[in-house]
Amino acid sequence: MxxxxxxxxxxxxxxxxxxxxxxxxxxxxxxxxxxxxxxxxxxxxxxxxxxxxxxxxxxxxxxxxxxxxxxxxxxxxxxxxxxxxxxxxxxxxxxxxxxxxxxxxxxxxxxxxxxxxxxxxxxxxxxxxxxxxxxxxxSLRSSAALAAAAVLVILGAALTLVMVRPGLIFARGATTIAVMPMTDAGNDPLVAQMAAEVSGRLTDGLAKIENIRVLAPETGAAKADFVVKGELQKSEQAWTIRTRMTEAATGEVKWTASYSVDLTDTDLPMQQSRLAAGVGHALAVRVNELLNADASSAAKSKVVIEQATAHIKQTSPERFQAAQAMLEKALAEDPDNVEVQVALAALLMRGVQMVWLSGPEREAAEIKAEAMLQQTLRAKPNYIPAHEAYCRFLNATNQFRASLVACAKALSFDPWNGIALYHVGLAQIQTGRFEDALATFMQAERFDTPQVSRWTWKIGAGWANMLMGRAEDAVPWLLKSIAITSASGRTHMLLAAAYQQLGRTEEARAAMQKGMELRPGSTYRNVPTPKKNSSPVYIEATERIMQLMVAAGLPAS
CATH class of the missing domain: 1.10.10.10 (Winged helix-like DNA-binding domain superfamily/Winged helix DNA-binding domain)
Incomplete structure (x- = not known):
């Protein structure tokens, strides 16, 4: 037609x-x-x-x-x-x-x-x-087929969630938030219009969160549990938004945040998106913390998690083992501490993905991580870190369709969660949906939250472009990722493949040499991700990239 x-x-x-x-x-x-x-x-x-x-x-x-x-x-x-x-x-x-x-x-x-x-x-x-x-x-025939497929998809998603916790699908909670219109300190019409746009985007995002309700500002302030107010300022270099959330009944300030967006790097729609996401992400996390507060364990877990995280900022097997020992000790002292459970599960999966664990160790780590995450989700079924970690776990263990469900659940509590979006993109890549993956990584780029993870969706965008044979488009994304986090050997190896495809062989060999320094012992056999549950389209595209890496200097075995 x-x-x-x-x-x-x-x-x-x-x-x-x-x-x-x-x-x-x-x-x-x-x-x-x-x-x-x-x-x-x-x-x-x-x-x-x-x-x-x-x-x-x-x-x-x-x-x-x-x-x-x-x-x-x-x-x-x-x-x-x-x-x-x-x-x-x-x-x-x-x-x-x-x-x-x-x-x-x-x-x-x-x-x-x-x-x-x-x-x-x-x-x-x-x-x-x-x-x-x-x-x-x-046609009736098409409708029946589509309806049957939809029912199977819904049943599959529900079954996946019920395996974690029968009550994981639950109704919207009663916590209410009123977002007041953002104010303009300088009475500038341009700033006032920008403030209105940001307010609208922030309100729309909060309205997507599963366990809160957003009330209209005209009448909501008097009825809401929490009230959010903010002020937008514009300098020659940046927009800056300052926000606070107070408890309506007591007037107590429960959260404050300040977020700035550079005027020169992005266009106006992206500036609006990043301003709303910058405060929206922090607000969603804070509200989730308040609704899942456990004062008895929070103070004890915070210190040990920060110490463990500090150990793995410089990625190495030795740092990984030291961080694991810290978290294992903390969990032995407080077995029901969900914050430590999530942190340890996430650490174990990082060890799996970085190939720091042997075959038997890897299997044991996966079993232990899954058990801890399921226990956490039973205890706190709407806890963002648990859903985010489970989303990552399912991706790391090649359970891509289940990962999409888990990642969507994390996004239902924080629509601006760039980590969850990144893992949605990874699952889309593995299932051969490269254009969808690129769109997801670009969405994470528009939000740019949390900024500590921005290198991930940049490498994701580069990877998606490479899988589609677009080396010229991949190079800028990979270079941006390396500029933020230069310690990832995989990023340098992808860059080497891109340079090789473009005929820039000297740069390709230099990038591969750097990748080998960061990931010694890498070969054609151990660099690709496991093929289990991966789409044939993905496997074929990956093979083409691997051949480019070999041509750039990756050892065959």
Whole structure:
């Protein structure tokens, strides 16, 4: 079926958009899929949620990914005045164009692009009704197949969660937060507009958190458990936002934070995203701490965890063993301390991933880490560090689909969690969904929280580009990752492969030599990640990268 509108031709079979002059317009796969959905349903308002669930099924993505696709569609169609892809305030988007197709009607009905069976269309009222020339219409056979697949996905996700804790899927809690409009200290209209945008993004993000409710600022301050207020300032170099959260009943300050974003490194939408994420991430973590507070063990665990973390900042097997001994001793003294359990489980998985453990040691570490994390999740089913660690554990043990569920759970308590997003991207990579992975890493980049982990999604973006054969795009991301954390041998080895593909052989050998210094004993056989549960697409792309590494100087055995 070739869809024609405004002189353009959209050929889903060939994944092409052709301009009125016959030329091919290059679009990313997700952007092309969204345009196909619009063109198959002109005159119908599609909500943001419908679009996101249709284009990114069963994947957690933020609205920034949606907005990027919308921008690319408008650019491709020359829709500068936003008359083709229209915003319907408070409802979603409308594709306003006459659409025809060259395909004959299917025997069982019009085979138009449809939303997933679990997504209900937005009710059409007289206020937003547009003449629809095409409608969502799926054959009974297709509907049954899609519905069955959806049921299997839901049952699989539920089964995975129930194995951890039968009550892990729970209703939204009663804790309420009111976010007051951010103020502008200098009465500058530009700053005031920026403050309003940041307030909106912060409120939208908090509203996604599973166990809190966000109240409207007009009436919420008097009814909320917590009230968040903030002030935005602009200097020549940066935006700075200062926020605080108080307990409404007592007026006690429960949290304060200050966050700055450089004016020169990013565009305005990213500045808004990072300001909201910078305070939003810290706020989500603080609220989660308050709701999971355990005063009896917090003070004891904090010191030992900080000491153990300090030991592994300089990554080496010896530092790993010293940190493990500290945490093992602390856990022996306080077996029910969930903070130490999570820290030890995360440390053990780091040892597995860094190949610091032998075969039997690795297996024992995986069993022990999983047992501790499941115990923690039973004790505290909405505790962010436990979900984040379990998400990482499932990825490290090649349980990629279960990892996507666990990572989504972590994001349901902290939508700005860059670590969870990074691991979503890793699972997408291993399952062969490279474009989705790149979009996830880019979302983490837009949030840039927590900053201590920013090197991870940068190497992720470089890796995703390499898997798609885009060495030129991969190099800047890998260099940025190395500039932040230069101690990762894997990053240097990926950079060597990228340079080798680009014909920059001297730089490739230098990068590989640095990688070998950081990971002595590395060979073609032990550098790749285990292939268990990995997609054939991923395995094939990895083999191509490994051959480039060998050409750059990685020993074959």
């Amino acid at each position: 070739v869809l024609r509108f405004s002189g353009f031709e959209l050929d889903p079979e060939r994944a092409e958009l052709r301009s009125p002059d016959g030329g091919t317009i290059k679009l990313r796969p997700k952007t092309l899929e969204m345009l196909r959905l619009f063109a198959a349903n002109p005159g119908r308002v599609l909500s943001k949620q419908q679009l996101m669930e249709a284009v990114w099924p069963n994947v957690h993505v933020g609205e920034d990914s949606l907005f990027q696709c919308i921008r690319e569609i408008r650019t491709a169609l020359g829709d500068d005045k936003r008359q083709v892809v229209r915003v319907i305030s408070g409802r979603g988007y409308l594709f306003q164009a006459d659409v025809t197709d060259t395909a004959a009607p299917a025997p069982e009905g019009n085979a138009t692009a449809a939303l997933p069976p679990h997504v209900e269309p937005v009710p059409q009222t007289d206020a937003n009704r547009e003449p629809a020339r095409r409608r969502f219409d799926v």
